[in-house]
Amino acid sequence: MEYFVQQLINGLTLGSIYGLIAIGYTMVYGIIGMINFAHGDIFMIGAFISLAVFLLLTSVLGFAFLPVVLLIVLIVAMLFTSAWGWTVERLAYRPLRGSFRLAPLITAIGMSIVLQNFVQITQGARVKPLPPQIRGGVTVMQGSTEAGTIVVQLSYMQMIIIVTTLVLMAAFTLLIARTSLGRAQRACEQDRKMAALLGVNVDRTISLTFVMGAALAAVAGLMFLLLYGVIDFYIGFLAGVKAFTAAVLGGIGSLPGAMLGGLLIGLIEVFWSGYFTVEYKDVAAFSILAIVLIFLPSGLLGKPEVEKV
Amino acid sequence: MASSTTRVKTSDEKPAGDQAEQASRGHAPRPAGPDGGSRFQNSLRDAAMAAFLVAVLGFFFIGLRTDIAPGGLDIKARWTAWIVSILVVFGGRLALNLFVFKAERPVTVGLGAQISAVGDALPGLGKWLVRALLAFALVLPFFFMTAFPGKERQYIDLAILIMTYIMLGWGLNIVVGLAGLLDLGYVAFYAVGAYSFALLAQYFDFGFWMALPLAGLLAAFWGIILGFPVLRLRGDYLAIVTLAFGEIIRIVLLNWYQFTNGPDGISGIPKPTLFGLEFSRGDDGFAAFFGLDYSPIHRFIYLYYIILVLALITNVVTIRLRKLPIGRAWEALREDEIACRSLGINTRNTKLTAFAIGAMFGGFAGSFFATRQGFISPESFTFIESAMILAIVVLGGLGSQIGVVVASVAMIGGIEMLRNLGFLSQIFGSGFDPVQYRMLIFGLAMVLIMVWKPRGLVSTREPTAVLKEKKLIDAEAVAQGEGH
Numbered sequence: 139m140e141y142f143v144q145q146l147i148n149g150l151t152l153g154s155i156y157g158l159i160a161i162g163y164t165m166v167y168g169i170i171g172m173i174n175f176a177h178g179d180i181f182m183i184g185a186f187i188s189l190a191v192f193l194l195l196t197s198v199l200g201f202a203f204l205p206v207v208l209l210i211v212l213i214v215a216m217l218f219t220s221a222w223g224w225t226v227e228r229l230a231y232r233p234l235r236g237s238f239r240l241a242p243l244i245t246a247i248g249m250s251i252v253l254q255n256f257v258q259i260t261q262g263a264r265v266k267p268l269p270p271q272i273r274g275g276v277t278v279m280q281g282s283t284e285a286g287t288i289v290v291q292l293s294y295m296q297m298i299i300i301v302t303t304l305v306l307m308a309a310f311t312l313l314i315a316r317t318s319l320g321r322a323q324r325a326c327e328q329d330r331k332m333a334a335l336l337g338v339n340v341d342r343t344i345s346l347t348f349v350m351g352a353a354l355a356a357v358a359g360l361m362f363l364l365l366y367g368v369i370d371f372y373i374g375f376l377a378g379v380k381a382f383t384a385a386v387l388g389g390i391g392s393l394p395g396a397m398l399g400g401l402l403i404g405l406i407e408v409f410w411s412g413y414f415t416v417e418y419k420d421v422a423a424f425s426i427l428a429i430v431l432i433f434l435p436s437g438l439l440g441k442p443e444v445e446k447v
Numbered sequence: 448m449a450s451s452t453t454r455v456k457t458s459d460e461k462p463a464g465d466q467a468e469q470a471s472r473g474h475a476p477r478p479a480g481p482d483g484g485s486r487f488q489n490s491l492r493d494a495a496m497a498a499f500l501v502a503v504l505g506f507f508f509i510g511l512r513t514d515i516a517p518g519g520l521d522i523k524a525r526w527t528a529w530i531v532s533i534l535v536v537f538g539g540r541l542a543l544n545l546f547v548f549k550a551e552r553p554v555t556v557g558l559g560a561q562i563s564a565v566g567d568a569l570p571g572l573g574k575w576l577v578r579a580l581l582a583f584a585l586v587l588p589f590f591f592m593t594a595f596p597g598k599e600r601q602y603i604d605l606a607i608l609i610m611t612y613i614m615l616g617w618g619l620n621i622v623v624g625l626a627g628l629l630d631l632g633y634v635a636f637y638a639v640g641a642y643s644f645a646l647l648a649q650y651f652d653f654g655f656w657m658a659l660p661l662a663g664l665l666a667a668f669w670g671i672i673l674g675f676p677v678l679r680l681r682g683d684y685l686a687i688v689t690l691a692f693g694e695i696i697r698i699v700l701l702n703w704y705q706f707t708n709g710p711d712g713i714s715g716i717p718k719p720t721l722f723g724l725e726f727s728r729g730d731d732g733f734a735a736f737f738g739l740d741y742s743p744i745h746r747f748i749y750l751y752y753i754i755l756v757l758a759l760i761t762n763v764v765t766i767r768l769r770k771l772p773i774g775r776a777w778e779a780l781r782e783d784e785i786a787c788r789s790l791g792i793n794t795r796n797t798k799l800t801a802f803a804i805g806a807m808f809g810g811f812a813g814s815f816f817a818t819r820q821g822f823i824s825p826e827s828f829t830f831i832e833s834a835m836i837l838a839i840v841v842l843g844g845l846g847s848q849i850g851v852v853v854a855s856v857a858m859i860g861g862i863e864m865l866r867n868l869g870f871l872s873q874i875f876g877s878g879f880d881p882v883q884y885r886m887l888i889f890g891l892a893m894v895l896i897m898v899w900k901p902r903g904l905v906s907t908r909e910p911t912a913v914l915k916e917k918k919l920i921d922a923e924a925v926a927q928g929e930g931h
Contacts, residue, residue: 173683190507193522221503233898240629241901243683244841247631247834248893255887260508266520375830379694382687417702424691424698431684432676 140281140288145412146405147278151296151365153404154303158358159381160388160396161310162223162351168327168391169347170235175246176226178378179253180352184219184359185369186257189266191215192363204271208360215360216353223352224345226253232341250374257371265370268363272298299361306357307397310350314393323347327391376420380407383427389440398438490544498537505532577849584610584755588748603747607754607819609859611812614758616839616851618808621765623837624846625774626801627781629686631833632693635673636666636806638700638828640813645713645823646706655719655818659811666810667803669696674802678795681784693833700825712824716817718746719753754815761808762848768804777801831886838893844903853904858889 159181166174191211195201230245275293282288314320322343325333334340362377363369380403388399403423410422436442510529513522583590587606591599615637622630643662647653653661673692677685700707707713718726724733726746733749734741768774776797779787788794817823839858843850862885896904 173687186513187507189513189520190511190522193513193520194511197519198522218503218507221500225500225504230894230898234901237901239682240686241897243629243686244837245894245897248838248890248897251831251834251886251890252894255884255890257508259883259887261512262514264515266513266515268520379687379691386684386687418698421695421698424695427691428676428688431680431688435680435684 140279140290141412143279144288144290145408147290147292147296149405149408150401151299151404152408153384153401154299155358155361155365155400156377156381156384156403157397157400158303158306158354158361159377160384160400161393162355163382163385164388164390164392164396165323165347165351167385169323169344170231170242170330172231172242173246173382174231174348174351175243175378176230176249176253177351177355178374178376178381179250180219180223180226180374181355181359181362181377181381182257182369182371182374183222183253184215184352184356185363185373186261186266186359186371187218187356188212188215188360188363189268189369192268208271208364212357212360215356219356219359220349220352222253223348223355227345227348232344250378254371254374261371263371265368268367268369270295270367271364295365299365302357302361303397306354307393310354311393313350319343319346379427380423383423383430386427387430387437389437391441392437392439395437395439487545490541493544494537494541497540498533501536502529502533505529580849580852581759588751592744600744600747603744603751605860605863607747607751608863609855610751610754610758611816611819612836612839612855612859613852614754614761614812614815615809615836616843616855617758617761617765617848618805618812619836619840620846620848620851621768621777621808622801622805623840625765625769625781626777626798628798628801629682629837630689630802630805631686631830631837632673632689632691632696633805633809633836634828634830634833635693635696636670636809637813637816637832638696638825639666639669639806640810641817641823641828642700642707642713642813643810644814644817645716648717649713649715654717655814659814662814663807663810666813667807670802670804670806670809671799674799674806678798690830690833693828694830697825697828700828707825710824710826712822712826714822716821716823718821719749719818721749750815750819754812754819757811757815761811764804764808765848773797773800835889838889842893842896842903844905847903847905850903850905857904858892862889 159177162177162180163174166172166177188211191214192207195207195210201207226249230249231242234241234245272293272295275291275296278290278292280287280289314323322333322338323346325336325338326340326343330340333343358377359369362373381400384399384403385396386399387402388395388397403426406426407419407423411419430437506529509532510526511522511524513520515521588599588603591602591606595602615633619630619633622628622633640662643665644653644655644658647658647661673689677688677692680688701710703709720726721733724736725731726733726743726749728741729735732741733739733745739745769778776787776792777800779790779792780794780797780801784794787797816827820827835858839851839854842858843852843854865881865885865888
């Protein structure tokens with residue numbers, strides 16, 4: 139029981155990170171109907187920027203008060219990663235709008251290769267370890283088995299991740315539902331040509347969608363860096379595929395769906411490695427992707443796609 | 448550049464917002480800028496913006512570098528590299544603006560037209576060019592031996608590598624180019640082929656020629672197994688699921704230690720023999736049998752001819768299949784699945800045959816890879832490999848056989864050429880290694896060619912079914928989705 143609760147907490151933490159990345163996939167898919175394959179690498183870019191800012195602030199400028207440092211890191215990483223997201227869209231996807239359907243997917247794969255190798259060349263291929271910054275936590279429950287006592291810990295780090303995710307989710311839901319930008323996005327999602335005729339700046343709206351997705355991916359990158367403490371240029375691929383799985387599982391195009399899917403994927407992955415085998419945890423995620431797409435293509439909360447002739 | 452993009456602009460249906468976008472980037476020759484500034488001012492402003500963007504994007508990647516140092520991570524500044532990259536982008540963008548994008552008569556008009564003309568004329572030159580290429584491929588090892596004595600082994604090895612990719616490209620072309628099913632997990636079949644042969648050799652002592660058909664069959668079988676569940680999916684969903692399958696196979700190969708030896712791989716895979724003659728120094732070897740002096744180069748030449756024949760078989764089978772009902776059904780399926788179904792084509796069987804035949808050729812190529820290397824491990828079958836094969840097919844032009852050849856030679860050969868650029872380290876410092884840029888260049892080429900020529904380098908297609916007379920489908924019509 140205690141083991142189960144601990145895995146539940148770990149799964150929710152991991153799932154929050156996946157959920158944050160999944161929102162980027164789901165928003166882009168909703169608005170232009172393409173899989174932004176490079177989004178996982180945007181997340182990786184975000185993690186690297188977070189690391190650089192953190193090191194600049196702590197070891198070069200000598201700030202020591204951690205909450206302020208983390209806040210600055212968060213804001214700077216969101217800004218700079220957004221610039222990356224914007225650039226990727228501008229260079230690789232916008233010129234292909236209106237081309238055949240698979241063209242943007244192919245440039246997205248190319249862009250993913252470019253980003254990975256750019257970071258590998260400029261920052262080196264070796265992993266970057268960062269010692270844990272936020273220590274400690276609260277004990278949720280305690281139990282004893284014949285092997286000894288098991289303590290269920292909810293660390294401060296995990297609390298921060300879950301709370302930040304919840305706050306950002308709420309903010310984004312409000313943004314989509316209440317602001318004029320959100321309205322423009324929903325309009326573009328339904329009918330791009332009609333939205334353009336009615337005065338919505340379609341290109342700008344799409345760019346902002348990419349910017350928002352990249353900003354959330356940057357948050358996920360910072361969380362990943364703080365939680366695991368190890369990043370390299372290749373983390374984007376697996377995280378990206380899993381987050382995409384989350385977006386599909388929740389129903390692609392749906393924001394709450396992406397979050398729900400992220401949490402489920404996180405839980406499945408953690409329980410799989412907790413109760414079965416660690417080696418095959420990625421197989422679990424990939425199999426879920428295939429199974430969901432085959433048997434439940436519209437996901438848990440998505441709208442079924444109507445095929446028009 | 449400009450000429451091809453204007454063509455795309457007229458032929459593609461774009462949302463209204465994009466028209467303004469195209470105009471402001473100035474692909475078409477145009478008078479003054481939209482806000483009345485002169486051409487030079489506009490170019491300058493645009494270049495400054497590009498430079499600013501690079502400054503922002505590169506700040507944390509080029510300007511700073513984190514490194515592992517004693518006692519934690521260390522961050523170092525590299526301001527010269529940062530400033531140089533900004534200046535290079537500013538200068539490059541300004542030159543491009545002045546002479547290409549915003550110029551009255553872009554210098555690339557002639558160039559672009561020439562490249563398109565060459566690409567379009569390829570099928571027109573048609574049979575003769577293909578025959579010349581084929582003849583060249585046939586005498587290639589002897590050409591290398593006479594032209595580059597001492598380096599022939601390296602060059603023949605490169606030719607084998609390129610030929611392997613041509614074969615893989617042709618195999619994938621059946622799935623992606625003809626049937627229109629984007630397969631991001633093609634490397635899985637390559638892996639199945641390689642591991643089939645390696646395991647058959649390890650457990651049952653099979654030779655290359657015995658294992659080859661079995662490896663192809665097993666790969667085709669896996670093609671059907673993996674193809675069956677994804678039949679209902681379309682377009683990009685199918686792509687992602689095939690990617691997932693490819694990764695699953697790799698992870699299983701990596702972790703099933705008792706059977707596949709896991710990350711350590713399988714070594715000691717037997718070399719191919721010529722009717723039982725081994726390419727060894729002994730008395731019963733190839734050289735002794737024919738009374739030649741023993742030379743290790745014989746084996747490389749033999750390997751080259753094996754892969755050449757395998758690739759040609761792939762090509763001939765593809766060309767013939769296109770003229771059979773099944774090939775026509777593939778192409779019809781690619782154009783419109785719903786129309787296909789309403790005309791009574793069994794889409795399930797059509798897709799499965801495409802998957803199976805494509806996978807079979809992947810399997811053949813895989814067992815060739817195993818015998819050439821003598822050692823395989825899951826490392827060789829990562830997603831990047833799939834992406835590379837797909838890039839070759841896409842860049843050559845989906846569905847174009849000669850395009851695959853052009854793209855393989857350009858991409859694989861070009862990447863190998865990077866190894867010869869060692870002199871650049873004298874300019875950029877001793878730490879500069881051009882080889883590490885190969886995947887970066889590969890990705891950039893993928894993006895740029897896709898943006899510039901979405902239908903690939905060879906964008907004309909010869910129709911297989913004709914009414915009365917044969918008309919070439921030109922690039923413009925292909926861009927609109929006609930023929931392939």
